[in-house]
Amino acid sequence: MNPFITITNFTSHQVLLLFADFVLALMLLFATRIFLKSRVKSKPEDMLASQDNFAYGISFAGSLVAMAIILSGAISSGMRSDFIEDFSRMLSYGIYGLILIRVGTYLFDRIALNQLDKWQELYNKNISVSIVDAASAIAIAIVIRELLIWVHGLSVYTVIAVTVGFVIAFCVLIIVTRMKEKEYAKNNQADSMQKAFKLGQEALALRFSGQLISTSLAVSAAGQFFIFDPATLVSALLGWSAIALIMILLVSTISRIAKHFILWKVNLVTEVDHQHNIGVASIEMATSISIALILTSLIG
Template sequence: MNTFIELVGVNQELLVFLAIDITIAIILLGAMRFLSGLSAQVNSTEELAKQDNFAFGISVAGSILALGIVLTGAITGEAASSYMMEVVGMLAYGGYGLLLIKVGRVIHDKVALQRLNKTALIKEKNLTIGIIDAAGAIATAIVIRAVLLWVDGLDLSTFIAITSGFFVAQAVLVIVTRIRENQYAKNNQEDCLQEALSKGQLALAIRYSGQVISTALAVTAASHFLIYSPDTLVMNLIGWLVFGVIMTLLVALLTALAKRIVLWGINLVEEVDQQHNIGVASIEMATSIGIALILTALMA
């Protein structure tokens, strides 16, 4: 065993650090399920196993995946100076990431989709709302991860930078939601997107999820252009906002072009908005996220 460890270049100290990180990660992931139940004011076991509430399950799954994404930002990087510092850093970043996921959900509920009572609709087993709730959590996590990787150190300035970057990104996500609402109303005789989602139109939820997640990926591209410094935090945040908006517009333009090619000959408004074609909506979502991933990879 020692020979194998030497061959792969892993020492025992590094293995201890890895054990610390994965243990804390599993504990936090387990806690997310019960915290989701508390925030929804339900018994998670009852809701999942006895009520068979698939919408709640999807929402919880999104939260757990979101926390996993955030934790990759907390884990990635050099090991701390001691085991205790590794524990403190992992708990601090992981716990704060968990908190920001919840804050992001509140912003998504109260500002972006303010006409929906997502908690009540998920209790009513509305799969559409469960999907967009999960997508919102994942989008928030993508942004938090990018900011965690961008900052350096573990002090007050770090957490101020994380919080500020988080709110800048949330502002972009809200703006994109408003634009998509206006676009939906224009294409559907001034109908309300949020009302359509509340009625359980799955195709719209799938498309919207792709738009939100691709926007989050676009916003994270700013981290590749800006160097973190506590002394230039305001300028960096302005840079995040500017790059985020530019990248979001670029992703939207390229996605629109890609959809015309991938879905050539298909009327997207008719198929998704009016006929609720889940298959076409899924292709739209995949195209949106795919274009965003390609662009962010090119910018890295």
Template sequence: MLNTLLEITALNSDLLIFLAVDLTIAIALLSAMRFVSGVSANVNTTDELAKQDNFAFGISVAGSIAALGIVLTGAITGEAAESLTMEIIGMSAYGILGLLLIKVGRMVHDKFALNKLDKTEHIKAGNITIGIVDAAGAIATAIVIKAVLVWVYGVDVNTLIAIISGFIVSQAMLIIATRIKERQYAGNNQGDSLQEAFEKGQVALAIRYAGQVISTALAVTAASYFFSYSPETLVISLLGWLIFGVLMTLLVAMLTFIAKKLILWGINLVEEVDQQHNIGVASIEMAISIAIAMILTGLMA
């Protein structure tokens, strides 16, 4: 057995070098994300995390790091490049692009989805609810970016266009999902604002929202199983992604609604989560939303 292991190792020595390089770049980029988060919030991350004990900032940074990790799995997935140099360039390029898109995604989310509150200031002030919402948005964006990275191949202009276009689709879907949830919340709570509830620190609502946006992202990724990547038909494929993403989001929402009614039978979700801020029930809602989206996406694959 030892001889076999040595033979396999010898045959795959180049592969081991590629893996070591990928891991080194990944860890370096994950480390950079903490400091990028500090720069974008104009704070010292060490002071904020260790001296101020700002839990909201920690949750936000954790979401960004997890999001970048998800993106990097998309960059690593697949065959190794033709040379070590190309592997380094490809991994670094995808990683840096992913880092930038996650930060841009946060800006888009702030400006268009949650446009009535200043997430950065609330996170600096220690609002855990906003920290959860921010982390969820970053993770949802990363899920779609990863799907696009796995969908495309090569490192060229067409690949870059496809990745950025996929990012735009993901942001459009998250904005639509947020608007729908705002309408639902207002309808169930005499016209109250979901964003104002976040601002007041209602953690249960943030947990539920996290499940909703992450499940939306998972629904959008299912499109990658039905549209083949081709630079010649890129526009048509991306339009198909958007349309299919909307249909999948609606399907996930319908199935999640049914599953919640069955699993949480006898529990008034509006009363428990919206009014009594029941974190336990909200956590179950989040789990159901993500579970249904993952199961449906798995079936589509």
């Protein structure tokens, strides 16, 4: 008997299924590139190499990471016992995940970032907009991944659960974005956060990205309190929403306290909003994500 298969408790059939999943995942990642190619005025290779468009590269990277996150959820949700069933589930969730990412980022651009043209800003090499774009894609993907792991198998009920959960999480991200906009306006004489992004405020984009991703982690963690059951799907999703709001409030509160001690005697508004201090903003982003990860691990 093959010692590798014995040690890992995998049969040769399961190894073949794993290999098939991996190949399919790579194909879906390539599909992400094809989609991005259709949304820009120039070819990706020209944007990245000839024009040295770092902003487009950051946005591209965010989309790839987002797709990989979703695929990891699709892989984790299966038992790999039947090739056809496993392949169908992986392909279906992969394609549907890609669609949700595209729909989510499109709506986020139109609703949350309604004061700027994202693709034009990326074409103009706006790094701050690309950072926010990458973060929004990753944030949406984190929630979709948790939903894919939460549901079991592939059925009408699982698709409904993933779709409704996605809509709820998206609404939460929009609400958080509006709250951060109001907070920014309050600290900057009614100035617009989106205008700051358009002007290339990279430090602000980093901080906001951390807030988006930490929010998505908090929403994902709320799913640990509920078990997927088609008979109680509505109550489970409503409960998920309620717990998610509590988790977001908890993560936000603890993050503020943590930043106060980690960045002791540092005026965050002055350093990030006014002086565009990328170093301080990076620490803020890392702190927000770290707190969310710790709380998620404790709950899970």
